[in-house]
């Protein structure tokens with residue numbers, strides 16, 4: 001089967017070019033602490049040997065910058081930095097990376113007196129200065145609080161945010177950028193990326209189902225979104241986000257590669273128009289920002305404990321830190337998000353309490369028991 005790819009502008013990231021007629025670029029993100037140089041190098045090698053084209057690293061501090069500097073001297077890769085709240089580190093990290101990802105939902109944290117427009121201009125100028133590309137990375141778990149309101153859905157706010165930043169960057173005369181619109185719901189990913197592609201057909205899209213969770217569900221959710229979008233020719237680079245132990249992180253690349261090959265060969269799994277109801281466990285893939293390494297083990301324990309609730313319409317989110325933790329758990333029936341020594345347990349947007357890593361599973365299951373009373377699928 002021949003997939004008719006749309007042809008976007010080309011965006012160069014190190015020695016890889018995203019968009020145009022180039023193959024869909026595969027990327028992943030290190031889940032190790034960035035300052036743990038040996039562990040991060042081991043993970044980069046693992047991802048490279050699986051075929052990663054681009055590798056993202058989180059940078060939140062000057063120590064992270066120093067670590068990336070040393071890493072970039074010891075191994076060659078197309079490094080992308082995830083700036084999240086600390087966008088001001090762009091100038092320091094610029095010499096060692098090929099692309100900055102900024103999250104429009106996190107620009108408000110620092111320098112409150114500086115306008116959003118000036119912050120984006122700083123990022124554009126800094127990217128130009130260091131020969132870097134940019135990614136506008138919109139995520140449902142951390143939408144711009146200035147755009148959120150009661151009347152609009154997360155889909156509408158995400159689209160509004162992506163449109164606004166695209167127009168802002170283009171007004172500044174900068175073209176070397178890609179956009180991502182990620183949700184943990186694959187159907188939302190399909191809808192918002194289609195909408196964006198229709199309005200900005202020239203801008204390359206980075207596809208991802210964020211917090212897709214553990215295997216096999218994480219792969220299934222990613223497939224649902226990617227099959228529909230890639231077969232429409234939409235998506236110039238992809239990342240499969242999975243909650244995995246560090247030594248299995250290469251599965252993100254291997255599974256991504258398989259999905260692309262399957263779509264291009266016409267091998268589709270059936271994708272229903274609406275997803276069946278039932279238990280939905282959302283978990284982030286973890287990264288350098290994870291507050292406690294016990295997160296991955298906790299996520300697996302939650303998944304195991306919930307198996308007896310497969311026939312109940314319940315969504316539980318397990319998140320590694322405060323970056324997307326508070327937002328993503330707001331949307332779930334029950335949510336856990338990790339702090340260094342305790343875990344926040346929430347019911348929708350309401351905080352139930354803060355519990356130790358040992359006791360939180362028991363507390364969660366008591367809440368599941370209560371809400372499951374009227375959630376059985378008939």
Ligand code: SF4
Nearest residue numbers: 284287290320321323
């Ligand atoms: S929620 Fe935090 S730990 Fe998890 S992937 Fe996002 S930034 Fe990393």
